[in-house]
Amino acid sequence: MSESLNSRPEQERLLRKLESIVDLSAEERQGLLALPITVKSLDADRDIVRERDRPAECALVLEGFVCRYKLIADGKRQITGFYLPGDIPDLQSLYVEVMDHSLGTLTATRVALIPHDSVRSLLRRHPGLVEAFWRDTLIDAAMFREWMIGLGRRDAYARIAHLFCELFVRHRAVRLTNGDGFDLHATQAELGDALGLSTVHVNRVLQDLRKDGLIALRGKRLTILEWDELKRAGEFDPLYLHLKSADLAE
Amino acid sequence: MSESLNSRPEQERLLRKLESIVDLSAEERQGLLALPITVKSLDADRDIVRERDRPAECALVLEGFVCRYKLIADGKRQITGFYLPGDIPDLQSLYVEVMDHSLGTLTATRVALIPHDSVRSLLRRHPGLVEAFWRDTLIDAAMFREWMIGLGRRDAYARIAHLFCELFVRHRAVRLTNGDGFDLHATQAELGDALGLSTVHVNRVLQDLRKDGLIALRGKRLTILEWDELKRAGEFDPLYLHLKSADLAE
DNA sequence: TCACGAGCCCAACCTATGTTAAGAGACGCA
């Protein structure tokens, strides 16, 4: 279930992700590839870290789909972010010791665990990488803000449309789309937890989006039929993702 | 309206703030005090930076009350954060060039503008300060997440109670409380924009909070009458503010 | 091969919150 190794392909996911938001020098790339990692496989619906933990390593998602969430009274939960292969959702634990939320898997997932010490020493040796990692956490924050707009001010239809737009663009930036679609690894209940909606209402609105011909959703497969319409409906402007322009191309 | 200077008292606000979340060495403190700043005074309801700007300096709030917000279709807006003296709300512009939202004043405000170059060179000379500033942006992100919980999963009563708890603790951490109260520099409409509620409903719920004896609110003056009750009502747990324990003391 | 659970779907009903409208106090400005 857990193997220690140092193989290239694993860290290359990380490179692809970081290079979607910054330029890396050859040395920086080398440094990243040399990071020691431990690969760990988890089933769906497992926690990677929990609220109040004090992790000593960061988790890099290699395969699968991960979410950040927080539980509140009477078993409700709010999902505050989705993470794809290449993302390091708990990078922040480097400088904020105690977790104030949890990270969990939505599907079977493989993560690479990278000791904090290794990352810190890498950053000391390559100060230029501070920018890359810091920037990654800042873009994370930008996504939180954008979701806040949705939760606070957009109706369910726009919220769902917006989420689909974001997920599509993010999948594409790390080459995980398939034509004009991608695999949506979240149940309607999980979408509801992310969007502040009940499962029933997510279902209702999904029907509307289908009826309006904006999307097709069969099983896990989400296909975007009318990108421009979907963007308009969700008031989606990818500026907040701060991707390099190549990755924004339509 | 704008004067260039290098006086201690201005930067001390920043020290007090940073020291509520990290420990600073004597040299780091010196470095911070030596930052060149330009002080600028703004009326209420002015923008400090706007969406799509590419600022070349960071704004440190010296006096007044600032908010982060984003406008959307049909004139709605969502406020995503409030900032008090000592905060540097656009620190992120250091590593994310284009603003994806705006910063505006809620009251007459004095800000200290610090050139990006100066901050970058300070960070190069004192790598320990990277931790302080990075951590500050991470805590900002933690506040966004906590607000998301409210917007997505808490009712209006809990949302408002939670906001008042957060503001009280944050004011106290930088010594801006006055007994068991502080000055709330936001209109009910602004609270609504922050909480995803209509002005009318904010007003309704405020009446309830008063009727239940949790708070008193006369003019700008917010007094907390039943701290424990208010915390319970808002499900407030200050963990996410990641303050040093001294500043969490009840 | 069947039973069970997970996920999806749908209908009827309910409620928290939005909307519109209007008045009352406070405060700055002419």
Add this chain to the structure above:
DNA sequence: TGCGTCTCTTAACATAGGTTGGGCTCGTGA
């Protein structure tokens, strides 16, 4: 001194979205 302009307040009415409860389908494991 009086006249707008904010802000707060309240009331009546409207609706998006929640809740409850049920039924259908499909995959998995005994």
